[in-house]
Amino acid sequence: MPYKSFGFTDHQLMIRDTIIGLMELELPPEKIEALEKASAYPEDAFKVLADEGWLALPYAEEHGGADATYKDMAVFIEALAYVHPGITSAYMTTVIYGGMQLARNGNDWMRGELMPELLAGRLKMAIAMSEPSGGSDLAKIKTRAVPDGDDWVLSGQKVYITNAHVADRLVVAAKTDPDAGRHGMSLLLVDTKADGVEIRPMDPLGRRTSLPNEVFFDEVRVSGREVIGQVGEGWKLLMPGLNLERLLLAAASAGQCLKIVELARDWAVEREAFGQKITEFQAISHKFAEMQMMTETARLHTFHVAEMLDAGENPVMETAIAKTLATEYNLAVADMGMQVMGGAGYMMGPIARLYADARVGPIGGGSSEIMRNVIAKQVLS
Ligand SMILES: Cc1cc2nc3c(=O)[nH]c(=O)nc-3n(C[C@H](O)[C@H](O)[C@H](O)COP(=O)(O)OP(=O)(O)OC[C@H]3O[C@@H](n4cnc5c(N)ncnc54)[C@H](O)[C@@H]3O)c2cc1C
Numbered sequence: 001m002p003y004k005s006f007g008f009t010d011h012q013l014m015i016r017d018t019i020i021g022l023m024e025l026e027l028p029p030e031k032i033e034a035l036e037k038a039s040a041y042p043e044d045a046f047k048v049l050a051d052e053g054w055l056a057l058p059y060a061e062e063h064g065g066a067d068a069t070y071k072d073m074a075v076f077i078e079a080l081a082y083v084h085p086g087i088t089s090a091y092m093t094t095v096i097y098g099g100m101q102l103a104r105n106g107n108d109w110m111r112g113e114l115m116p117e118l119l120a121g122r123l124k125m126a127i128a129m130s131e132p133s134g135g136s137d138l139a140k141i142k143t144r145a146v147p148d149g150d151d152w153v154l155s156g157q158k159v160y161i162t163n164a165h166v167a168d169r170l171v172v173a174a175k176t177d178p179d180a181g182r183h184g185m186s187l188l189l190v191d192t193k194a195d196g197v198e199i200r201p202m203d204p205l206g207r208r209t210s211l212p213n214e215v216f217f218d219e220v221r222v223s224g225r226e227v228i229g230q231v232g233e234g235w236k237l238l239m240p241g242l243n244l245e246r247l248l249l250a251a252a253s254a255g256q257c258l259k260i261v262e263l264a265r266d267w268a269v270e271r272e273a274f275g276q277k278i279t280e281f282q283a284i285s286h287k288f289a290e291m292q293m294m295t296e297t298a299r300l301h302t303f304h305v306a307e308m309l310d311a312g313e314n315p316v317m318e319t320a321i322a323k324t325l326a327t328e329y330n331l332a333v334a335d336m337g338m339q340v341m342g343g344a345g346y347m348m349g350p351i352a353r354l355y356a357d358a359r360v361g362p363i364g365g366g367s368s369e370i371m372r373n374v375i376a377k378q379v380l381s
Contacts, residue, residue, distance in 0.1 A: 012075045128215055260351065323371055
């Protein structure tokens with residue numbers, strides 16, 4: 001592999017090399033192109049990850065997992081995103097956003113029956129928090145679950161829910177006590193086939209192999225055992241996952257940066273203008289220096305916070321910094337890569353897709369503005 005390791009162990013190098021080998025075999029450029037054009041979920045690649053046991057990576061051994069460290073996970077996600085951002089989203093929605101709730105906070109049914117299905121690749125998941133009235137201000141969601149005997153009746157609307165259209169189960173944030181602010185929110189594990197659930201894929205700029213969706217709940221019956229954790233604990237259950245999510249979003253951006261630099265370099269070293277290679281123009285070669293500096297910085301912050309998390313720290317500020325820098329650098333690197341490639345970069349293909357994919361980084365998973373609020377609060381408190 002061309003990219004260097006940040007003190008990776010032999011085990012982490014094995015993770016990186018195995019994932020890149022496996023995924024490059026399963027997702028060659030022409031297959032990625034076909035999936036992207038069809039806006040199709042990378043089903044085969046996801047199945048390979050399941051068959052080879054990679055869905056188990058982040059979970060504790062007692063839940064059938066491989067007990068990966070944070071740094072193992074960052075290495076894994078960086079490698080996955082280096083091959084294809086879409087398979088990273090597919091992995092994240094089921095294994096991280098959905099599965100972590102089951103493993104960490106689920107009841108016996110969720111852990112005993114659903115987790116084995118998930119690990120085998122037969123249960124796909126998505127997380128449904130954002131609503132049309134706003135995604136940043138999660139405490140203000142309007143989706144409501146009303147008690148009815150032992151059951152709950154769920155009504156409301158979610159938006160931009162990644163991979164809901166292929167999911168079997170959604171982790172849905174709903175108000176169970178609208179007057180209790182954050183303490184009135186619960187997490188419900190909703191069956192996508194249940195009566196009253198309607199899912200409509202949306203039409204995004206990028207990441208087209210893991211589509212976002214509108215999700216409508218019209219008096220959906222949710223049983224008592226489908227409540228994750230305790231009623232009213234939703235906020236408390238979501239918050240501990242934020243460090244891991246931000247770390248992995250940073251790692252994914254770092255992987256995409258590596259791929260963009262490689263694609264742009266491979267093209268530029270062959271391209272000639274005015275009788276010389278374009279890389280001999282300082283204006284072009286300096287763009288590679290800039291792209292490399294941003295890539296290195298994204299990786300540095302990613303693996304730095306991974307090490308802090310593995311050391312048992314709670315680096316709220318540092319994970320927000322890593323997520324913000326890595327996603328913003330990813331976008332800047334994609335922009336420069338496209339500039340280097342001229343018209344060839346602007347035509348729909350690998351670089352144009354990576355550019356479109358990168359644009360969501362500073363929006364999703366806590367926008368850059370929200371991340372700066374988090375960072376400022378930590379500095380000023
Ligand atoms: C491709 C994609 C996939 C997604 N997948 C999922 C998913 O799987 N599940 C899910 O629940 N959600 C998902 N989202 C939603 C995503 O989390 C939200 O888009 C994001 O949180 C921002 O919310 P919003 O779009 O409603 O913007 P808003 O919250 O309306 O914000 C609009 C603008 O105002 C800024 N802003 C808001 N509040 C503040 C503030 N306090 N200070 C400064 N600026 C502020 C924002 O940064 C943004 O620039 C996805 C979004 C996209 C685009």
